[in-house]
Amino acid sequence: MSISVPLHGKVALVTGSTSGLGLAIARMLATNGADVALNGFAAQSKIDDITRSIFEGTRRRAKHFAHDLSDIAEASGLVAAVTAELGKVDILVNNAGAQHLAAIDEFSDEQWQRLLAINLTAAFATTRAVWPQMKERGWGRIVNTASTLAFTAETRKSAYVATKHGILGLTREVALEGAQLGITCNAVCPAWVLTPLVAKQVEAKAAELQYSFEEAARNYFLTDMPTRRFVETDEIAAGVLYLCSEAAKSITGIALPIDGGSLVV
DSSP: OOOOOOOOOOOOEEEOOOOHHHHHHHHHHHTTTTEEEOOOOOHHHHHHHHHHHHHHHHHHOOEEEOOOOHHHHHHHHHHHHHHHHHSOOEEEEEEEOOOOOOOOOOHHHHHHHHHHHHIIHHHHHHHHHHHHHHHHHEEEEEEEOOOOGSOOOOOHHHHHHHHHHHHHHHHHHHHHHHTTEEEEEEEEEEEEOOOOOHHHHHHHHOOOTOOOOOHIIIIIIIITTTSSSOOHHHHHHHHHHHHGGGGTTOSSEEEEEEEETTHHH
């Protein structure tokens, strides 16, 4: 996908970036000149392959940080670790996310707290940690990955829906605090994107209904998307890239749907 935004001299931290959407965002930012800090879980061999391929493809620094964002102390310390290694954080993309499916009366305390920690509290912690340096430089870009479920709801996803609504609230409040400081804060709201997280849901539904993967996707997941296709990760990454640009300096506090028209239906 061809879109160009000059980010040379910037450092971007992207959480949840060892696969799927987060990795696509990290690659897009590096391709446009930013050094990137990756965060997420994966085998060391995979992490080495990712950082090597980003460097070889873009000649930008790519470093991995293994902080566990389900722990607020580790989430809070992530920005300091990246700053110590790469010098600063100009762009923060809070993309880490988790999912759990259960009826409300079967949803465990453990899973509720896990999703709250990863999907919402971690974004608060990293934003709080990066704020002083962005404020001092008079420039910063914060982009939070929300969802179309930040506007709507879906059964068996109480914690996910609640945290994505919460991310929009956090985004809007932070945008107000940064409005006169040169710091913008926005959210992107994808519909179904075929990430590893979503693929597991499609596979589970296919097994439940005895459908093929393609049948489950089209007949269950994509029925409310007028385009009838999954959104591509690079489409989301391109939206994030634009929000990190100088051209978007007056865009703050928005929730940008990238959803194949699903919120229109």
